[in-house]
Amino acid sequence: MIDRRNQISEVVVTAEEMRAIENRIFAAGMPVAALMEKVAGLVARRMMAEWETLGLTSAKIGVIVGPGHNGGDALVIARELHCQGYQVAITQPLAKLKALTQSHAQYGKSLGIPWVSLGELLPSCDILIDGLFGFGLERPISGDLAEQVEQINQSQKRVFSVDLPSGIHTDTGEVLGHAIRADYTFCLGLWKAACLQDGAVEYLGKVELVDFGIPLGDIEAVLGESCRCYRITRERAIAGLPLPRPLLSHKYKAGHLLLVCGSEEYAGSAILTGLGARASGVGMLSIAVPGSLKPLLVPQLPEALIIPCPETDRGAIAEFPDPLDWDKYQAIACGPGIGRSAEPIISTLLQVPTPLILDADGLNNLASLGISQLKGRSAPTLLTPHAGEFKRLFPQINPNVDRIQAVRAASQQTGAIVLLKGARTAIGSPTGTVYLNPESTPALARGGSGDVLTGLLGGLLAQLPKAPEIAIQTATWWHAQAGILAAQHRTPLGVDAFHLTEYLSQVIALRAVIGNR
Numbered sequence: 001m002i003d004r005r006n007q008i009s010e011v012v013v014t015a016e017e018m019r020a021i022e023n024r025i026f027a028a029g030m031p032v033a034a035l036m037e038k039v040a041g042l043v044a045r046r047m048m049a050e051w052e053t054l055g056l057t058s059a060k061i062g063v064i065v066g067p068g069h070n071g072g073d074a075l076v077i078a079r080e081l082h083c084q085g086y087q088v089a090i091t092q093p094l095a096k097l098k099a100l101t102q103s104h105a106q107y108g109k110s111l112g113i114p115w116v117s118l119g120e121l122l123p124s125c126d127i128l129i130d131g132l133f134g135f136g137l138e139r140p141i142s143g144d145l146a147e148q149v150e151q152i153n154q155s156q157k158r159v160f161s162v163d164l165p166s167g168i169h170t171d172t173g174e175v176l177g178h179a180i181r182a183d184y185t186f187c188l189g190l191w192k193a194a195c196l197q198d199g200a201v202e203y204l205g206k207v208e209l210v211d212f213g214i215p216l217g218d219i220e221a222v223l224g225e226s227c228r229c230y231r232i233t234r235e236r237a238i239a240g241l242p243l244p245r246p247l248l249s250h251k252y253k254a255g256h257l258l259l260v261c262g263s264e265e266y267a268g269s270a271i272l273t274g275l276g277a278r279a280s281g282v283g284m285l286s287i288a289v290p291g292s293l294k295p296l297l298v299p300q301l302p303e304a305l306i307i308p309c310p311e312t313d314r315g316a317i318a319e320f321p322d323p324l325d326w327d328k329y330q331a332i333a334c335g336p337g338i339g340r341s342a343e344p345i346i347s348t349l350l351q352v353p354t355p356l357i358l359d360a361d362g363l364n365n366l367a368s369l370g371i372s373q374l375k376g377r378s379a380p381t382l383l384t385p386h387a388g389e390f391k392r393l394f395p396q397i398n399p400n401v402d403r404i405q406a407v408r409a410a411s412q413q414t415g416a417i418v419l420l421k422g423a424r425t426a427i428g429s430p431t432g433t434v435y436l437n438p439e440s441t442p443a444l445a446r447g448g449s450g451d452v453l454t455g456l457l458g459g460l461l462a463q464l465p466k467a468p469e470i471a472i473q474t475a476t477w478w479h480a481q482a483g484i485l486a487a488q489h490r491t492p493l494g495v496d497a498f499h500l501t502e503y504l505s506q507v508i509a510l511r512a513v514i515g516n517r
């Protein structure tokens, strides 16, 4: 039972995949009308439960019915609400309806549910149900329909979307011309990719999956093993925590991380990255910084071994001290605050056969060297760009539309794991698998928060050097959850990077419910 719920909640599909899964169900004998009845009945019950919680049981309901089966779902919902005593009215912007949708419309009319224009509906209802389009949207919304969508958005009514906010592209999350802004989206059966794409974030409102019992066998038959897209659930993230620690552990068994960060100009970066790493529970932490930063770091991170490096005349790391025993590190994380002229440092690190994270100026220097430098790497490389850094590294790939395809392409091009930061951070692996973080907070859009992630990820990677794809999912989820908790306690304005580091342990203690792990 629990197993099914966990598995379903981590699957992410495209429109094409959803249609193929649905077709298998129909081919096996499930009548289309029966499935619609089941799905829409579940949604109607969830809506009524939600309105009870919100104190909206006497709300007047306006239902927007589109031409396809999304409209059919909306009609079943409208009928159920009407039968339960809700005051319901329907608007149908397009005359032509698919046969099943037409049949539900006919029955709805026979029950006396009023059919009105949008102009009449809007002033007379409190809540709107959006059943205009679902995953069948095939072209931009235009003309009179576009005007109606804008009227809906301007009406400020509470909108509950069925499957997706109408006008949102199911795979990319793009607004196709115009889209309805939902307050609540009930995604049907499996998570559609749009629910985890940045482009749709402002249109989705609160999102909820309505599991209607799709057989796991049908999902597996369609998705197979390769090119899968996963939502990073709490369970997936917790599975990557290096807990429980072995009872007979010692510090060198919990990984040794080398951070390479900081410069005279960005001295604080080294501290924030170090504090992020500290929260990971890493056994040993070494931090290579320009020599003059050592006195600054020791009081902040007394447990760390500080490696003072020769400096450039601008106070950046010029080179690593010689000799440096690279073999003792299980992971290296480089970039925060190192400055733009650190190409020799990056070139050296690329030769080291140890899992390597590059972030911030580590990425900008890599862009100057060229991503072809990654080809010869014998250990995993993890790149953690924001959209600007991503564009410098991959000028041919647009990171702002379909972020799933963007990270997949970048990862396959370089052989590196590529994490594209955003409201819904996307992580691509060279196998084609993509991982998406479902929840975050704009409070994290702030200088230094990425440094904390780099440290945290480095610390986890040092403990899981053979499982970089697990470490990066856990770090991404953990960092975002710490931001959410910090924003709850301190308001979104109080989530500076330093305080964020203090919430990393708290979030594990509170949210992971790890018991005695």
Ligand SMILES: NC(=O)C1=CN([C@@H]2O[C@H](COP(=O)(O)OP(=O)(O)OC[C@H]3O[C@@H](n4cnc5c(N)ncnc54)[C@H](O)[C@@H]3O)[C@@H](O)[C@H]2O)[C@H](O)CC1
Pocket: 018, 022, 035, 036, 039, 066, 067, 068, 069, 070, 071, 072, 073, 098, 132, 133, 134, 135, 136, 137, 138, 139, 140, 141, 142, 162, 163, 164, 188, 189
């Ligand atoms: N996933 C499932 O197993 C179930 C899904 N259900 C619901 O069905 C829709 C998908 O239904 P479909 O009929 O394929 O598509 P839509 O309702 O989204 O609309 C298609 C309809 O609209 C026309 N159209 C497309 N784009 C435009 C446009 N820009 N302007 C005008 N008209 C457009 C197109 O020609 C079609 O006629 C899914 O989202 C669920 O809500 C089932 O009810 C249950 C099982």
Ligand SMILES: [K+]
Pocket: 070, 130, 131, 132, 133, 134, 161, 162, 163, 164, 165, 166
């Ligand atoms: K919809």
